[in-house]
Amino acid sequence: MTLETKKSVFVELGNFLSQFSEEKSEKKSAVLYNEIFFDDFEKLIHLSQSHNGWYTPEQVYFAINSWAEALTEENIDKWLSKYVTEFNQADHKEKTVALILAGNIPLVGFHDFLSVLITGNKALIKTSSNDQHLLPFLAKYLIAVDENLNDKITFVEGKLQNFDTVIATGSNNTSRYFEYYFKDKPSIIRKNRNSAAVLSGKETHEQLEALGEDIFRYFGLGCRNVSKLFVPKGYTFDAFFQAIFKYQDVIHYEKYANNYDYNKAVFLMSNFKLLDNGFLTLKEDPSYASPISSVFYEFYENIDDLKARLEADSEQIQCIVSGDLIQNSIPFGQTQNPQLWDYADNVDTITFLLTTK
Structure with a gap:
């Protein structure tokens, strides 16, 4: 398969995903293989919560819409244009890349899956027990679009065998196991990271409301969710609480409410001061x-002291949100809308896959 062919296959997938919406999914006649896949994917979206209680239809639709927006010809061309030299100089020997995926948010491992296939390699995939259905379904759609992908994609349940390189995502604890187990293989091993927001105290209501999206999307389970705020000395949180009030319905979701009650009780029993x-x-x-x-x-x-602190802690941080206070920070409300060229842990997966022997 040529690079152009692989691009076109993922553009077709983007077209397929663009039909699905929480408000109203709409089957489009121009989309390939809708008669086979459309209805079944709509059903899978609504079944996802039975597979993983955090995967509500709202959250799954959001993930799907994000990938639909990413997988356009324009975005894929822009993403890969940086690697023209690497693609031309790459050792074209096909590698089998073992992917050990997380399952904290829907389709969290899709970027690694995409990167492996777009670079002309085989994907040997071990999904998380928390996300075993969405990616295999999309893989079937891709294979329907181009049957040459059939021998490029393998899902395994047991032990990973016969692979050349590894991309594994897990916790700080599992990363130690991965580093030992895969010590003889070229690898990307991802650990726990969290995201932070830096406030000046001059944010608008709209900016703080958007910050709520960074906090509550996926119930805060993603590494790109804001879990830490840095605020100027003397800051009061009245405006912040007023702005995030629109997200109050999150407490009506039982799993979130149980965590709220439990964690609040633990804090209070430890005599921590809470807002x-x-x-x-x-x-x-x-x-x-x-x-x-x-x-x-x-x-x-x-x-300036805070900037130095953030730089020193960079290996703990996935991304930083601010109103241009911090260089290369993300605008409020955009943490869960990464571009194709926004790499987890700032590790360039495409360069790794194209240059690793």
């Missing part, structure tokens, strides 16, 4: 990883 609005607790804490339904915060006095 609480009935569906989110704020706790002053130097850590980045807050539990579900809670966000940690710290005060800062000097923005």
Whole structure:
């Protein structure tokens, strides 16, 4: 398969995904193989919550829409244009890449899957027990579009065998196992990371409302979800709480509510001082990883000192949100809308796949 052919296959997948919406899914006559896949995918979306209680239709639709927007010819061309030299110089010996995927949010491993196939390699995939259905379904659609992909995609349930390189995503604990087990293979091993927001105290209501999206999307389970706030000394959270009130319905979701009650009780029994609005607790804490339904915060006095702190802690941070206070930060409300060229842990997967022997 040529690169252009592989691009076109994923553009077709983007066209397929673009039909699905929480408001109203619409079958389009120009989309390939709708008669086989459309109705079954709509059913799978609504069954996803029975497979993983956090995968509500709203969250699954959001993930699907994000990938539909990403998988356009324009976006794929822009993404891959950086690698013209690498594609031309790459050793064209096909590699089998073992993918060990996370399952914290819907389709979280899709970028790795896409990267392996677009670089002309085979994907040997071990899905998370929390996300075993969405990616295999989309793989079947891709194979229907181009049957040459049939021998490029393999899902395994048991032990991974006969592979050349590894991309594995897990916790800090599992990463130690991965690093030992795959020590003789070229690899990308991802650990726990969290995201933070830096506030100046001058944010508009709209910016703070958008920050709520960064906090509550996927119930805060993603590494790109904001779990830590840095606020100027003397900051009061009144405007913040007013702005995020629109997300109050999250407390009506039982799994989230159970986490809210449990984590709040643990904090209170430990005599921690909390700020609480009935569906989110704020706790002053130097850590980045807050539990579900809670966000940690710290005060800062000097923005330059904070920048140095963030740089020193970069390996704990996935992304930073701010209103241009921090270089290369993400605008409010955009953490869960990464572009194809926004790599997890800032590790360029395409370069890795094209240059690793």
